[in-house]
Amino acid sequence: MGDLKQTPLFNVYSEHGGKVIDFGGWALPVQFSRIGEEHEAVRSKAGLFDVSHMGEFEVTGEQAEAFLQYMLTNDVTKLKVGGAQYTVMCYENGGTVDDLLVYKQGDNHFLLVVNASNIDKDFDWLQSHLTEGVTLRNISDETAQLALQGPKAEVILQKLTDLDLSTLSFFTFKENVDLRGVKALVSRTGYTGEDGFELYCHRDDVVQLWNMLIEEGKEEGLLPCGLGARDTLRFEAKLALYGQELTKDITPIEAGIGFAVKTDKEADFIGKDVLKQQKEEGAPRKLVGIEMIDKGIPRSHYQVYQGEALIGEVTTGTQSPTLKKNLGLALLNKEHATLGTEVDVHIRQKVLKAVVVKAPFYKRNA
Known part of the structure:
Protein backbone atom coordinates (compact mmCIF):
# COMPACT_ATOMS: atom_id res chain seq x y z
CA MET A 1 0.00 0.00 0.00
CA GLY A 2 3.09 2.21 0.01
CA ASP A 3 2.35 3.72 -3.41
CA LEU A 4 -1.18 4.78 -2.43
CA LYS A 5 -2.11 8.26 -1.20
CA GLN A 6 -2.72 8.45 2.53
CA THR A 7 -4.77 10.82 4.67
CA PRO A 8 -3.21 12.25 7.87
CA LEU A 9 -5.18 9.60 9.81
CA PHE A 10 -3.60 6.60 8.06
CA ASN A 11 -1.52 5.55 11.07
CA VAL A 12 -4.58 5.73 13.35
CA TYR A 13 -6.57 3.12 11.39
CA SER A 14 -4.62 0.17 12.80
CA GLU A 15 -5.35 1.29 16.38
CA HIS A 16 -9.03 0.56 15.71
CA GLY A 17 -8.54 -2.58 13.62
CA GLY A 18 -9.09 -0.84 10.30
CA LYS A 19 -8.99 -3.02 7.18
CA VAL A 20 -7.37 -0.84 4.52
CA ILE A 21 -8.08 -1.12 0.78
CA ASP A 22 -7.13 0.71 -2.41
CA PHE A 23 -9.98 3.16 -3.04
CA GLY A 24 -9.28 5.11 -6.22
CA GLY A 25 -5.57 5.37 -5.42
CA TRP A 26 -6.11 6.09 -1.71
CA ALA A 27 -5.34 3.75 1.20
CA LEU A 28 -8.63 3.94 3.12
CA PRO A 29 -10.43 1.73 5.65
CA VAL A 30 -13.31 -0.32 4.25
CA GLN A 31 -14.29 -1.31 7.80
CA PHE A 32 -13.08 -1.29 11.40
CA SER A 33 -15.44 -3.83 12.99
CA ARG A 34 -18.17 -5.16 10.69
CA ILE A 35 -19.89 -3.13 7.96
CA GLY A 36 -23.34 -4.07 9.30
CA GLU A 37 -22.37 -3.07 12.83
CA GLU A 38 -20.98 0.28 11.70
CA HIS A 39 -24.08 0.88 9.55
CA GLU A 40 -26.37 0.18 12.50
CA ALA A 41 -24.30 2.47 14.78
CA VAL A 42 -24.88 5.40 12.42
CA ARG A 43 -28.61 4.66 12.11
CA SER A 44 -29.14 4.34 15.88
CA LYS A 45 -26.22 6.10 17.63
CA ALA A 46 -23.24 7.63 15.81
CA GLY A 47 -20.35 6.88 13.48
CA LEU A 48 -17.12 8.72 12.69
CA PHE A 49 -15.66 8.67 9.17
CA ASP A 50 -12.31 9.89 7.85
CA VAL A 51 -13.18 11.66 4.60
CA SER A 52 -9.95 13.63 4.30
CA HIS A 53 -9.44 12.24 0.79
CA MET A 54 -12.18 14.59 -0.47
CA GLY A 55 -11.05 17.67 -2.39
CA GLU A 56 -11.41 21.30 -1.36
CA PHE A 57 -11.08 24.35 -3.64
CA GLU A 58 -11.20 27.99 -2.63
CA VAL A 59 -12.86 30.38 -5.09
CA THR A 60 -12.41 34.09 -4.36
CA GLY A 61 -12.61 37.46 -6.10
CA GLU A 62 -15.13 40.03 -7.23
CA GLN A 63 -16.46 37.76 -9.98
CA ALA A 64 -16.45 34.55 -7.88
CA GLU A 65 -20.24 34.30 -7.59
CA ALA A 66 -20.83 35.00 -11.29
CA PHE A 67 -18.20 32.40 -12.19
CA LEU A 68 -19.84 29.74 -10.01
CA GLN A 69 -23.28 30.62 -11.41
CA TYR A 70 -21.94 29.69 -14.84
CA MET A 71 -20.07 26.57 -13.72
CA LEU A 72 -22.71 25.08 -11.38
CA THR A 73 -26.32 23.96 -11.89
CA ASN A 74 -27.76 25.26 -8.62
CA ASP A 75 -28.47 28.95 -7.93
CA VAL A 76 -25.48 30.24 -5.98
CA THR A 77 -27.12 33.68 -5.57
CA LYS A 78 -29.60 32.09 -3.13
CA LEU A 79 -26.75 31.33 -0.69
CA LYS A 80 -26.19 33.56 2.32
CA VAL A 81 -22.88 33.72 4.16
CA GLY A 82 -22.85 30.65 6.40
CA GLY A 83 -24.96 28.60 3.98
CA ALA A 84 -24.09 25.46 2.04
CA GLN A 85 -25.61 24.05 -1.15
CA TYR A 86 -25.56 20.74 -3.00
CA THR A 87 -24.89 21.28 -6.69
CA VAL A 88 -23.52 19.74 -9.88
CA MET A 89 -20.95 20.63 -12.54
CA CYS A 90 -21.97 19.51 -16.02
CA TYR A 91 -20.62 19.25 -19.53
CA GLU A 92 -22.37 20.93 -22.46
CA ASN A 93 -24.24 17.66 -23.19
CA GLY A 94 -25.69 17.61 -19.66
CA GLY A 95 -23.39 14.78 -18.51
CA THR A 96 -21.87 15.15 -15.06
CA VAL A 97 -18.38 16.45 -14.33
CA ASP A 98 -18.98 16.03 -10.59
CA ASP A 99 -21.48 16.59 -7.78
CA LEU A 100 -20.24 18.79 -4.96
CA LEU A 101 -20.97 21.07 -2.04
CA VAL A 102 -20.47 24.83 -2.18
CA TYR A 103 -20.04 26.87 1.02
CA LYS A 104 -20.43 30.66 1.05
CA GLN A 105 -17.75 31.97 3.43
CA GLY A 106 -18.02 35.61 2.39
CA ASP A 107 -19.49 37.81 -0.35
CA ASN A 108 -16.57 36.99 -2.64
CA HIS A 109 -15.34 33.83 -0.93
CA PHE A 110 -16.54 30.27 -1.56
CA LEU A 111 -15.37 26.77 -0.66
CA LEU A 112 -16.07 23.86 -3.03
CA VAL A 113 -15.90 20.28 -1.76
CA VAL A 114 -15.45 17.74 -4.55
CA ASN A 115 -15.10 13.98 -4.87
CA ALA A 116 -11.61 12.58 -4.29
CA SER A 117 -11.44 10.73 -7.61
CA ASN A 118 -12.23 13.96 -9.47
CA ILE A 119 -9.91 16.46 -7.76
CA ASP A 120 -7.51 16.94 -10.69
CA LYS A 121 -10.22 16.72 -13.35
CA ASP A 122 -12.48 19.20 -11.54
CA PHE A 123 -9.66 21.66 -10.91
CA ASP A 124 -8.61 21.56 -14.57
CA TRP A 125 -12.25 22.01 -15.68
CA LEU A 126 -12.72 25.05 -13.45
CA GLN A 127 -9.30 26.44 -14.38
CA SER A 128 -10.06 26.13 -18.10
CA HIS A 129 -13.14 28.36 -17.67
CA LEU A 130 -11.57 30.86 -15.25
CA THR A 131 -12.39 34.51 -15.90
CA GLU A 132 -10.85 37.78 -14.78
CA GLY A 133 -11.68 38.69 -11.20
CA VAL A 134 -11.64 35.08 -9.96
CA THR A 135 -8.91 33.23 -8.07
CA LEU A 136 -9.04 29.44 -7.79
CA ARG A 137 -6.90 27.58 -5.25
CA ASN A 138 -6.67 23.86 -4.52
CA ILE A 139 -6.40 23.55 -0.71
CA SER A 140 -7.03 19.77 -0.60
CA ASP A 141 -3.56 18.84 0.66
CA GLU A 142 -3.71 21.11 3.70
CA THR A 143 -7.35 20.32 4.58
CA ALA A 144 -8.65 17.30 6.51
CA GLN A 145 -12.29 16.33 6.90
CA LEU A 146 -14.21 14.15 9.36
CA ALA A 147 -17.87 13.16 9.13
CA LEU A 148 -19.66 12.63 12.45
CA GLN A 149 -23.04 11.11 11.61
CA GLY A 150 -26.04 9.71 13.44
CA PRO A 151 -28.74 10.69 15.96
CA LYS A 152 -26.15 11.10 18.76
CA ALA A 153 -23.79 13.25 16.65
CA GLU A 154 -24.91 16.55 18.17
CA VAL A 155 -24.65 15.27 21.75
CA ILE A 156 -21.08 14.06 21.12
CA LEU A 157 -19.82 17.15 19.29
CA GLN A 158 -21.44 19.48 21.85
CA LYS A 159 -19.02 18.11 24.46
CA LEU A 160 -16.13 19.72 22.54
CA THR A 161 -17.52 23.22 21.93
CA ASP A 162 -19.30 26.20 23.49
CA LEU A 163 -21.15 26.83 20.22
CA ASP A 164 -24.82 25.90 20.67
CA LEU A 165 -25.06 23.30 17.89
CA SER A 166 -28.86 23.28 18.04
CA THR A 167 -28.73 26.71 16.36
CA LEU A 168 -26.98 25.19 13.34
CA SER A 169 -29.69 24.14 10.88
CA PHE A 170 -29.30 21.67 7.99
CA PHE A 171 -26.95 22.95 5.27
CA THR A 172 -25.52 25.79 7.36
CA PHE A 173 -22.05 26.08 8.87
CA LYS A 174 -19.85 28.06 11.24
CA GLU A 175 -16.17 28.81 10.71
CA ASN A 176 -13.32 28.88 13.22
CA VAL A 177 -15.28 26.89 15.79
CA ASP A 178 -13.09 26.02 18.77
CA LEU A 179 -13.23 22.27 19.38
CA ARG A 180 -11.03 22.05 22.48
CA GLY A 181 -8.19 23.91 20.82
CA VAL A 182 -8.77 22.67 17.27
CA LYS A 183 -10.18 25.32 14.93
CA ALA A 184 -12.68 23.83 12.47
CA LEU A 185 -15.38 24.68 9.99
CA VAL A 186 -18.45 22.86 11.36
CA SER A 187 -21.10 22.06 8.78
CA ARG A 188 -24.47 20.39 9.41
CA THR A 189 -24.29 18.16 6.37
CA GLY A 190 -23.54 14.53 5.58
CA TYR A 191 -23.85 11.58 3.26
CA THR A 192 -25.67 8.96 5.31
CA GLY A 193 -29.33 9.95 5.47
CA GLU A 194 -28.88 10.86 9.15
CA ASP A 195 -28.33 14.06 11.09
CA GLY A 196 -24.70 14.93 11.58
CA PHE A 197 -21.76 17.17 10.90
CA GLU A 198 -18.82 17.47 8.55
CA LEU A 199 -15.76 18.98 10.21
CA TYR A 200 -12.98 20.66 8.20
CA CYS A 201 -9.68 21.43 9.88
CA HIS A 202 -5.98 21.71 9.08
CA ARG A 203 -4.39 18.35 8.34
CA ASP A 204 -2.04 18.78 11.32
CA ASP A 205 -4.99 18.91 13.75
CA VAL A 206 -7.13 16.04 12.52
CA VAL A 207 -5.58 13.22 14.58
CA GLN A 208 -6.21 15.22 17.76
CA LEU A 209 -9.81 15.91 16.68
CA TRP A 210 -10.42 12.26 15.77
CA ASN A 211 -9.10 11.05 19.14
CA MET A 212 -11.22 13.55 21.08
CA LEU A 213 -14.38 12.51 19.25
CA ILE A 214 -13.67 8.79 19.69
CA GLU A 215 -13.09 9.32 23.42
CA GLU A 216 -16.14 11.54 23.99
CA GLY A 217 -18.34 9.30 21.85
CA LYS A 218 -17.65 6.06 23.73
CA GLU A 219 -20.57 6.32 26.14
CA GLU A 220 -22.91 7.27 23.28
CA GLY A 221 -21.99 4.16 21.27
CA LEU A 222 -19.88 5.95 18.64
CA LEU A 223 -17.97 3.66 16.28
CA PRO A 224 -15.22 4.48 13.77
CA CYS A 225 -16.65 3.66 10.33
CA GLY A 226 -15.20 2.77 6.96
CA LEU A 227 -16.11 3.05 3.30
CA GLY A 228 -18.32 -0.06 3.41
CA ALA A 229 -20.86 1.47 5.80
CA ARG A 230 -20.57 4.85 4.07
CA ASP A 231 -21.72 3.17 0.86
CA THR A 232 -24.62 1.15 2.35
CA LEU A 233 -25.85 4.19 4.30
CA ARG A 234 -25.84 6.56 1.32
CA PHE A 235 -27.35 3.82 -0.88
CA GLU A 236 -30.37 3.31 1.39
CA ALA A 237 -30.95 7.08 1.37
CA LYS A 238 -30.60 7.20 -2.46
CA LEU A 239 -27.68 9.62 -2.32
CA ALA A 240 -25.88 9.58 -5.65
CA LEU A 241 -22.26 8.42 -5.91
CA TYR A 242 -20.11 9.79 -8.72
CA GLY A 243 -18.92 6.92 -10.91
CA GLN A 244 -22.12 4.97 -10.32
CA GLU A 245 -25.33 7.07 -10.28
CA LEU A 246 -23.52 10.01 -11.89
CA THR A 247 -20.99 9.89 -14.75
CA LYS A 248 -20.06 11.93 -17.82
CA ASP A 249 -22.81 9.98 -19.59
CA ILE A 250 -25.51 10.40 -16.91
CA THR A 251 -27.20 13.75 -16.34
CA PRO A 252 -28.31 14.95 -12.89
CA ILE A 253 -31.93 14.86 -14.11
CA GLU A 254 -31.61 11.17 -15.02
CA ALA A 255 -29.97 10.52 -11.64
CA GLY A 256 -32.93 12.03 -9.78
CA ILE A 257 -31.19 15.13 -8.42
CA GLY A 258 -33.07 17.67 -10.51
CA PHE A 259 -33.68 19.67 -7.32
CA ALA A 260 -30.04 20.81 -7.62
CA VAL A 261 -30.53 21.95 -11.22
CA LYS A 262 -32.11 25.41 -11.41
CA THR A 263 -32.86 25.86 -15.11
CA ASP A 264 -34.98 28.93 -14.26
CA LYS A 265 -32.06 30.92 -12.83
CA GLU A 266 -31.25 33.98 -14.89
CA ALA A 267 -27.62 33.10 -15.45
CA ASP A 268 -26.60 30.82 -18.26
CA PHE A 269 -24.70 27.73 -17.12
CA ILE A 270 -22.89 24.86 -18.82
CA GLY A 271 -25.34 22.19 -19.94
CA LYS A 272 -28.40 24.36 -19.33
CA ASP A 273 -30.12 23.75 -22.68
CA VAL A 274 -30.04 19.95 -22.41
CA LEU A 275 -30.99 19.92 -18.73
CA LYS A 276 -33.85 22.37 -19.29
CA GLN A 277 -35.25 20.16 -22.04
CA GLN A 278 -34.97 17.07 -19.83
CA LYS A 279 -36.71 18.85 -16.97
CA GLU A 280 -39.57 19.96 -19.19
CA GLU A 281 -40.00 16.87 -21.36
CA GLY A 282 -38.63 14.17 -19.08
CA ALA A 283 -35.21 12.52 -19.30
Missing part, protein backbone atom coordinates in the same frame (compact mmCIF):
# COMPACT_ATOMS: atom_id res chain seq x y z
CA PRO A 284 -34.84 9.42 -21.51
CA ARG A 285 -33.74 7.38 -18.48
CA LYS A 286 -34.69 7.40 -14.82
CA LEU A 287 -32.95 6.20 -11.65
CA VAL A 288 -35.28 3.87 -9.76
CA GLY A 289 -35.21 1.43 -6.88
CA ILE A 290 -35.47 -2.29 -7.57
CA GLU A 291 -36.16 -5.11 -5.12
CA MET A 292 -35.17 -8.66 -5.96
CA ILE A 293 -38.00 -11.18 -6.15
CA ASP A 294 -35.65 -14.08 -6.86
CA LYS A 295 -32.68 -14.76 -4.60
CA GLY A 296 -29.65 -12.73 -5.63
CA ILE A 297 -27.93 -9.38 -5.11
CA PRO A 298 -27.93 -6.82 -7.93
CA ARG A 299 -24.46 -5.28 -8.33
CA SER A 300 -23.12 -2.27 -10.26
CA HIS A 301 -23.25 -2.65 -14.05
CA TYR A 302 -25.44 -5.78 -14.03
CA GLN A 303 -27.72 -5.46 -17.04
CA VAL A 304 -31.47 -5.14 -16.67
CA TYR A 305 -33.84 -6.57 -19.28
CA GLN A 306 -37.54 -6.90 -19.93
CA GLY A 307 -37.91 -10.02 -21.99
CA GLU A 308 -35.34 -9.77 -24.79
CA ALA A 309 -35.00 -5.99 -24.53
CA LEU A 310 -32.08 -4.42 -22.66
CA ILE A 311 -33.66 -1.56 -20.69
CA GLY A 312 -30.85 -0.38 -18.42
CA GLU A 313 -28.34 -1.35 -15.77
CA VAL A 314 -27.84 -1.46 -12.03
CA THR A 315 -25.81 1.47 -10.66
CA THR A 316 -25.51 0.26 -7.04
CA GLY A 317 -26.89 -2.79 -5.25
CA THR A 318 -26.50 -4.65 -1.98
CA GLN A 319 -28.38 -6.37 0.79
CA SER A 320 -29.79 -3.47 2.78
CA PRO A 321 -28.53 -3.72 6.39
CA THR A 322 -31.57 -1.80 7.65
CA LEU A 323 -34.30 -3.54 5.62
CA LYS A 324 -32.63 -6.96 5.19
CA LYS A 325 -33.72 -7.02 1.53
CA ASN A 326 -31.70 -7.38 -1.68
CA LEU A 327 -32.10 -3.95 -3.27
CA GLY A 328 -30.61 -1.94 -6.08
CA LEU A 329 -30.63 1.42 -7.80
CA ALA A 330 -30.98 1.05 -11.55
CA LEU A 331 -30.93 3.49 -14.45
CA LEU A 332 -33.77 2.35 -16.72
CA ASN A 333 -35.38 3.61 -19.91
CA LYS A 334 -38.21 5.83 -18.70
CA GLU A 335 -40.97 3.68 -20.24
CA HIS A 336 -39.92 0.80 -17.98
CA ALA A 337 -39.39 2.87 -14.83
CA THR A 338 -42.89 2.92 -13.33
CA LEU A 339 -43.48 1.44 -9.87
CA GLY A 340 -44.48 -2.20 -9.90
CA THR A 341 -42.83 -3.01 -13.25
CA GLU A 342 -41.23 -6.46 -13.21
CA VAL A 343 -37.76 -6.66 -14.73
CA ASP A 344 -35.01 -9.26 -15.22
CA VAL A 345 -31.57 -8.71 -13.72
CA HIS A 346 -28.74 -10.67 -15.32
CA ILE A 347 -26.65 -11.86 -12.37
CA ARG A 348 -23.67 -13.86 -13.60
CA GLN A 349 -25.19 -16.66 -15.71
CA LYS A 350 -28.69 -16.34 -14.25
CA VAL A 351 -31.74 -14.26 -15.13
CA LEU A 352 -33.43 -13.23 -11.89
CA LYS A 353 -36.72 -11.39 -11.35
CA ALA A 354 -36.95 -8.01 -9.64
CA VAL A 355 -39.59 -5.30 -9.33
CA VAL A 356 -39.36 -1.50 -9.54
CA VAL A 357 -40.00 -0.03 -6.06
CA LYS A 358 -40.01 3.37 -4.41
CA ALA A 359 -36.66 4.91 -3.43
CA PRO A 360 -35.10 6.18 -1.21
CA PHE A 361 -35.39 2.93 0.69
CA TYR A 362 -34.80 4.69 4.02
CA LYS A 363 -35.79 8.07 5.46
CA ARG A 364 -35.01 9.08 9.02
CA ASN A 365 -37.69 10.36 11.34
CA ALA A 366 -36.91 14.07 11.53
